[in-house]
Amino acid sequence: xTTIPFMPxxxxxxxxxxxxxxxxxxxxxxxxxxxxxGLGLGPDHRVMDLGCGPGQIAVALAPLAGEVxxxxxxxxxxxxxxxxxxxxxVRVTWxxxxxYDLGPQFGRFRLVTMGRSxxxxxxxxxxxxxxxxxxxxxxxxxxxxxxxxxxxxxxxxTYRELLDRYSEDDPDxxxxxxxxxxxxxxxxxxxxxxxxxxVAVIERRRIPADTLAARTLxxxxxxxxxxxxxxxxxxAEIEALSAEYxxxxxxxxxxxxxxxxxxxxxxxx
Numbered sequence: 001x002t003t004i005p006f007m008p009x010x011x012x013x014x015x016x017x018x019x020x021x022x023x024x025x026x027x028x029x030x031x032x033x034x035x036x037x038g039l040g041l042g043p044d045h046r047v048m049d050l051g052c053g054p055g056q057i058a059v060a061l062a063p064l065a066g067e068v069x070x071x072x073x074x075x076x077x078x079x080x081x082x083x084x085x086x087x088x089x090v091r092v093t094w095x096x097x098x099x100y101d102l103g104p105q106f107g108r109f110r111l112v113t114m115g116r117s118x119x120x121x122x123x124x125x126x127x128x129x130x131x132x133x134x135x136x137x138x139x140x141x142x143x144x145x146x147x148x149x150x151x152x153x154x155x156x157x158t159y160r161e162l163l164d165r166y167s168e169d170d171p172d173x174x175x176x177x178x179x180x181x182x183x184x185x186x187x188x189x190x191x192x193x194x195x196x197x198x199v200a201v202i203e204r205r206r207i208p209a210d211t212l213a214a215r216t217l218x219x220x221x222x223x224x225x226x227x228x229x230x231x232x233x234x235x236a237e238i239e240a241l242s243a244e245y246x247x248x249x250x251x252x253x254x255x256x257x258x259x260x261x262x263x264x265x266x267x268x269x
Contacts, residue, residue, distance in 0.1 A: 002181065003122045004172045006100060008073035010120070011053070013225050014218045015076035018054045019084070021214030023145050025115070026201035026257035030060045033111075033141055033259050036199055041065045045110035048133075050099060050126075051117025055081025055092065057143055061113070062090035069106065073098040102129040110138045118142055118184055119176055127191040137267055140193045142184055142260040152204060152252045155245040159212065162241065166234045167221035184260065193262035200258040206250045209242035 011018075034041040041047070043066040049058035052070035054077055062068045062085070070092050072078055078094045085092045095106075099121040112130055130140060147156045167173045175181060188196060213235055216222050224231035245251060 002175060004120055004175060006098065006120075008098065010220045011074045012076055013223050014220060015054065015074060015080050017214040017217040018077070019056070019080065021211060021216070021218040022116075023205075023253070023255045023257075025056055025060070025143055025145060026203050026255070027060065029143070029199065029201045029257045029259055030057075030064065032199045032201070033113075033143075033261065034061075034064045036197060036259075036261055041110060046107065048106065048109045048112045050102075050112055050114050051120065052081060052094075053077050053115060053117065055084045055094075057113050057115050058092045059085050059088050059090055061111075062088070062092050065110070068092045069095065069109075071095045071097050071101075071106075099126040099129070102126065102133065104132070106133065108133055108135050110135050111141060112138075113141045113143060115143045123184070123187045124191065127188070127193060131192040131264075136264075138263075140188070140262040142188075142262070144258055144260075146256045146258070148202065148254055148256055150254050152254045155241060155251065156253070158241055159238075162234065162237055163216065163219070163222055166227055166230060170221040170226065173221040188260070188262045191262070192264055195263045195265045195267075197261045197263075198258055199261070200256055202254065202256045204252065204254050206252055209246035209249050209251050210239075211251070212238050212242050 041064045045065050046067045047061050047065045049068065049070045052058050052072045055070055058068050058070040058081065070081055073096065075096055078096060082094055112134060147153045185196065188194060216234065216238055220226065222234060227234065242251060
């Protein structure tokens with residue numbers, strides 16, 4: 001299986017823009033994760049958020065579990081995550097590291113979550129290691145977001161085409177878009193966690209038009225340090241797109257937040 005080369009500082013400059021730019025996962029998704037498949041998270045359970053970034057998932061799950069551990073290779077992301085946890089008044093243990101560091105030193109978990117991070121890992125090897133770390137009856141949960149094809153999202157295709165045009169020379173992005181790239185569902189089906197279930201929450205949101213600039217800067221493929229002098233040109237095009245579709249300085253977007261819950265096939269409900 002093709003794996004993207006590990007670059008621990010890939011999101012160094014993206015961290016400052018991430019929470020402002022990326023769509024937040026729907027708050028209502030997390031209690032559903034805790035209830036689905038009999039997970040029954042509680043004070044006796046530990047949760048790991050692997051590739052936690054700025055801590056969106058770890059902070060959301062902290063009130064539902066006894067202990068939450070967030071792991072990420074980027075110290076700038078962990079600093080943002082720690083501030084987010086403090087603002088929310090929750091306790092999360094943060095570790096600088098990656099999927100390549102997984103092992104018994106972290107202990108065992110009821111649940112391991114990954115947001116926009118699984119594609120950066122050696123996915124098959126990560127799941128193999130997690131099989132030795134997740135309790136019986138536990139699960140791996142991949143959380144992601146998307147924009148369904150509805151009228152409110154009429155600007156999304158143009159935005160995506162802009163990103164594609166400016167990241168044509170990013171080999172990692174092109175690899176993930178290749179027809180030979182196995183999607184996460186295929187990888188999970190061939191893993192120890194091959195029993196799958198999805199839950200989703202769809203929300204209509206109003207966001208400031210300048211959110212798209214921060215969203216662009218939060219992506220490794222369009223970060224200024226990667227595209228260099230073209231960054232100013234890209235941001236100018238983003239500003240023009242936002243102005244075209246915004247009303248009173250606000251854009252409307254419909255976001256689907258989805259959790260793909262993966263459990264061991266031989267474990268009973």
